[in-house]
Amino acid sequence: MAKAPLPYSKLGSGFTFPEYSPVYPRDPGYKLHHYRLEIRVYVEEGRIEGKATLRVSRAAGEARSIEIDAVDMEIRAVSVNGRGVDYTYDGEKLVVRLPEPLGDAPVDVTVEYSVEKPRYGLYFVGPSEHYPSKRYEVWSQGETEWNRYWMPIYDYPNNKATSEMIVWVPRGYMAISNGSLAERRSEGDWEVYHWVFDKPHSTYLIALAVGKYVELKEKAGDVTLYYYVPPGREGDAPRSFSRTKDMIRFFEEYLGVKYPYDNYKQVCVQDFVVGGMENTSMTILLEETLHDEHAHMDYESEGLVAHELAHQWFGDLVTCRDWGHIWINESFATYMEALYRRHWKGGDEFVYRLVQMLDSYLDEARRNYTRPIVYNVYKYSEEVFDAHSYPKGALVLHTLANLLGEDTFRRGLKEFLTRFAYKNADTEDFKKVMSEISGRNLDWFFNQYVYNAGHPVVKVSKSWDEDAKILKLELSQTQDTNTAPEAYYLPVEVAVVFEDGSEVRRRVVIEERRQVVQLPLDKRPAEVYVDPEFKVFMVLDVDYPVEDLIRVLERGRYVYWRILAARKLREKRSVRAVKALKKAVLEDRFWGVSYEAAVSLGKLGMEEAMKALIECLEKVENPRVRRGIVKGLGEYRDERAAKALAEVLSNPRESYYVRAEAATSLGRTKVPWALDVLKRHLDTPSHWEVITRGVLAGLAELGGDEAKKIIIEYSKPGKNRWVRIAAAQAMGKFPGDKEVLDAMAQLARERDHRIQMAVASAAREMMDPRTLDILKRIVEDPAMPWAYKAARIAERKIREHVEKGVEYKALREEIEKMREESRRLVERIERIEVLEKR
Numbered sequence: 001m002a003k004a005p006l007p008y009s010k011l012g013s014g015f016t017f018p019e020y021s022p023v024y025p026r027d028p029g030y031k032l033h034h035y036r037l038e039i040r041v042y043v044e045e046g047r048i049e050g051k052a053t054l055r056v057s058r059a060a061g062e063a064r065s066i067e068i069d070a071v072d073m074e075i076r077a078v079s080v081n082g083r084g085v086d087y088t089y090d091g092e093k094l095v096v097r098l099p100e101p102l103g104d105a106p107v108d109v110t111v112e113y114s115v116e117k118p119r120y121g122l123y124f125v126g127p128s129e130h131y132p133s134k135r136y137e138v139w140s141q142g143e144t145e146w147n148r149y150w151m152p153i154y155d156y157p158n159n160k161a162t163s164e165m166i167v168w169v170p171r172g173y174m175a176i177s178n179g180s181l182a183e184r185r186s187e188g189d190w191e192v193y194h195w196v197f198d199k200p201h202s203t204y205l206i207a208l209a210v211g212k213y214v215e216l217k218e219k220a221g222d223v224t225l226y227y228y229v230p231p232g233r234e235g236d237a238p239r240s241f242s243r244t245k246d247m248i249r250f251f252e253e254y255l256g257v258k259y260p261y262d263n264y265k266q267v268c269v270q271d272f273v274v275g276g277m278e279n280t281s282m283t284i285l286l287e288e289t290l291h292d293e294h295a296h297m298d299y300e301s302e303g304l305v306a307h308e309l310a311h312q313w314f315g316d317l318v319t320c321r322d323w324g325h326i327w328i329n330e331s332f333a334t335y336m337e338a339l340y341r342r343h344w345k346g347g348d349e350f351v352y353r354l355v356q357m358l359d360s361y362l363d364e365a366r367r368n369y370t371r372p373i374v375y376n377v378y379k380y381s382e383e384v385f386d387a388h389s390y391p392k393g394a395l396v397l398h399t400l401a402n403l404l405g406e407d408t409f410r411r412g413l414k415e416f417l418t419r420f421a422y423k424n425a426d427t428e429d430f431k432k433v434m435s436e437i438s439g440r441n442l443d444w445f446f447n448q449y450v451y452n453a454g455h456p457v458v459k460v461s462k463s464w465d466e467d468a469k470i471l472k473l474e475l476s477q478t479q480d481t482n483t484a485p486e487a488y489y490l491p492v493e494v495a496v497v498f499e500d501g502s503e504v505r506r507r508v509v510i511e512e513r514r515q516v517v518q519l520p521l522d523k524r525p526a527e528v529y530v531d532p533e534f535k536v537f538m539v540l541d542v543d544y545p546v547e548d549l550i551r552v553l554e555r556g557r558y559v560y561w562r563i564l565a566a567r568k569l570r571e572k573r574s575v576r577a578v579k580a581l582k583k584a585v586l587e588d589r590f591w592g593v594s595y596e597a598a599v600s601l602g603k604l605g606m607e608e609a610m611k612a613l614i615e616c617l618e619k620v621e622n623p624r625v626r627r628g629i630v631k632g633l634g635e636y637r638d639e640r641a642a643k644a645l646a647e648v649l650s651n652p653r654e655s656y657y658v659r660a661e662a663a664t665s666l667g668r669t670k671v672p673w674a675l676d677v678l679k680r681h682l683d684t685p686s687h688w689e690v691i692t693r694g695v696l697a698g699l700a701e702l703g704g705d706e707a708k709k710i711i712i713e714y715s716k717p718g719k720n721r722w723v724r725i726a727a728a729q730a731m732g733k734f735p736g737d738k739e740v741l742d743a744m745a746q747l748a749r750e751r752d753h754r755i756q757m758a759v760a761s762a763a764r765e766m767m768d769p770r771t772l773d774i775l776k777r778i779v780e781d782p783a784m785p786w787a788y789k790a791a792r793i794a795e796r797k798i799r800e801h802v803e804k805g806v807e808y809k810a811l812r813e814e815i816e817k818m819r820e821e822s823r824r825l826v827e828r829i830e831r832i833e834v835l836e837k838r
């Protein structure tokens with residue numbers, strides 16, 4: 001049996017700060033049954049006014065007053081069942097005194113209020129001095145606890161209620177909200193939209209979008225699909241959303257649970273604060289989800305679309321009880337998206353997606369922190385919306401699916417969704433369902449993967465004993481025992497392939513820190529694969545000789561291992577490796593392997609590797625692979641590489657994304673003429689301004705005064721938001737520059753968390769203590785909590801770096817002193833020797 005660690009015995013490192021303390025789920029104090037919002041939206045003035053009615057009854061114990069979340073509002077009147085009552089309001093909590101204690105019969109508490117330019121939750125976009133062509137638009141973002149900034153409400157996920165919204169908008173505007181449109185009428189200069197959502201949902205999922213849209217619709221079975229796009233973008237909508245129908249069908253079939261609502265709306269808005277938000281039956285997305293035909297060469301919106309749609313089951317139908325269990329929403333949506341990809345594009349794409357998820361989690365783990373997936377120590381709830389809750393959690397679900405078998409896993413998901421439909425659930429609820437359905441105790445599994453931090457790192461090496469006909473596999477778990485469990489319990493498959501192509505499989509349990517497994521075989525193995533199909537969440541460190549890696553890359557049947565081999569070969573500076581990698585770029589049947597091989601050819605830094613890349617660039621057509629080639633070429637400070645990159649950048653037939661990568665790589669070659677080429681392409685229009693962003697990154701790599709001036713210029717208001725973010729990020733390449741520091745200080749003040757995060761990232765790259773003041777400003781006034789966290793981590797890294805520098809300096813002084821002493825000592829000895837000789 002598995003020797004699983006106790007829950008929370010390894011907490012990881014770097015996630016919390018000294019002042020953090022546990023956050024516990026809130027006690028509701030009352031039960032909210034139904035929420036009715038009637039508001040007038042002054043789109044151009046940035047104001048709303050209206051009233052909210054909360055139908056409530058007793059929860060537990062006696063309640064003589066109820067507390068409603070309402071931030072920075074003007075409260076005009078409060079009534080209970082139509083009779084005015086007393087209340088107190090401190091700008092955050094509205095405490096309503098009830099005429100009599102709350103009973104089991106619901107009462108209506110009505111709050112009349114207004115809000116002027118809410119700080120969060122509801123965003124007013126419109127033309128401004130710097131952006132005169134912006135359209136007037138209003139959209140909301142409730143998750144996590146932002147709806148309280150524009151509607152008086154019980155704002156915590158652990159209460160589900162039905163809701164309706166009656167919205168007055170100026171004539172010409174459309175108002176979109178959750179559920180079905182019960183009525184639409186005109187009233188003078190106003191249009192009235194009455195939306196009704198008749199299923200209980202958590203209140204953070206209540207949403208609103210107001211703007212001028214083109215409405216497109218189609219049917220997916222009984223479900224009506226609506227797409228709302230800005231006028232003129234109708235043509236782009238199918239490219240982004242046409243797979244929605246197939247996704248609904250797939251999720252329904254996979255989960256055995258029908259899409260829970262009557263319709264599904266997707267609304268594209270300007271400047272959305274996150275990528276997408278899965279409000280019940282109404283997802284709001286970044287407008288950049290829409291893309292033109294040229295972008296479609298290698299840009300996909302399906303990932304985002306599938307993720308948000310999957311949330312309608314995981315997150316909306318069943319909702320995490322509190323934010324500490326957010327993986328119940330996020331890792332499920334992330335995993336469902338990967339499963340849809342498998343259905344749509346096949347197994348190789350699925351495995352590559354798993355690899356990318358692992359990369360994204362490891363990036364966070366190495367750069368920032370590790371923590372248990374279920375964790376309640378944080379300052380802002382947004383902090384747990386990270387790569388632990390998304391990709392790591394998804395990989396844990398994938399591992400569970402393989403452990404139980406996919407059919408059992410699916411039956412478990414169906415039971416979980418059915419039992420907790422329209423309710424909240426936490427991790428223990430999920431574990432219990434999975435244990436019941438599978439008949440297996442899963443404590444060890446959840447303990448090692450969910451209730452402890454870290455991840456298994458398994459180093460694999462092998463040897464073959466020809467006389468005894470035994471394959472010896474040496475498997476060592478090398479993860480850091482301070483922050484992660486000492487030993488994971490990892491049942492894996494080992495596939496052995498022989499020269500004639502035949503294969504045998506063996507089951508092996510990796511459970512010790514160091515373990516040697518002996519597998520008797522009939523004949524010498526040609527290829528040995530541990531976990532060939534990536535069924536287990538662990539980091540494999542393949543310690544094979546270069547010849548074996550080449551064989552895996554060239555002949556391996558498992559895409560996961562071809563990727564591992566392509567990556568491992570970047571450490572082996574051999575001409576044989578270059579040849580094998582080049583062949584993989586040109587011939588591998590899966591583009592992901594070709595991409596990885598191209599990146600490795602870059603990392604090798606050998607003349608032959610560079611020539612191979614240039615040759616590949618002439619032959620390869622797939623833009624996703626070309627991107628890898630172009631990225632690889634950026635590792636060479638060489639005229640020939642630069643010339644090839646400049647050609648790609650200048651070629652309008654190349655994909656936007658390949659050109660962008662070429663721009664960055666061109667900067668990295670550091671050839672002096674790159675400046676002119678980059679400048680020429682600075683304003684090339686492209687999807688998401690990706691070329692301009694790539695050019696800015698290239699200029700930063702190139703360095704120099706003129707590049708710096710351009711970057712500062714492009715960080716200023718008036719430029720596209722994403723361009724400004726890229727410019728802010730690029731500033732990290734100019735450490736200690738006064739002008740750059742001044743620009744960063746300016747940018748840190750802006751109310752855009754992505755810009756603030758870019759500044760934090762630049763500061764961290766500089767490792768300059770002079771940026772600490774800039775970071776402090778972000779910490780004190782973050783536009784969103786993610787900016788707070790990024791700035792906080794940057795601060796800490798810089799402090800540690802400075803301290804290390806101070807320690808290092810002290811050490812160096814010490815050594816200097818000792819050297820000086822020893823020199824004097826030697827001199828003395830020499831003198832003594834001279835004296836003695838006399």
Ligand SMILES: [Zn+2]
Pocket residue numbers: 307308311329330333
């Ligand atoms: Zn999500």
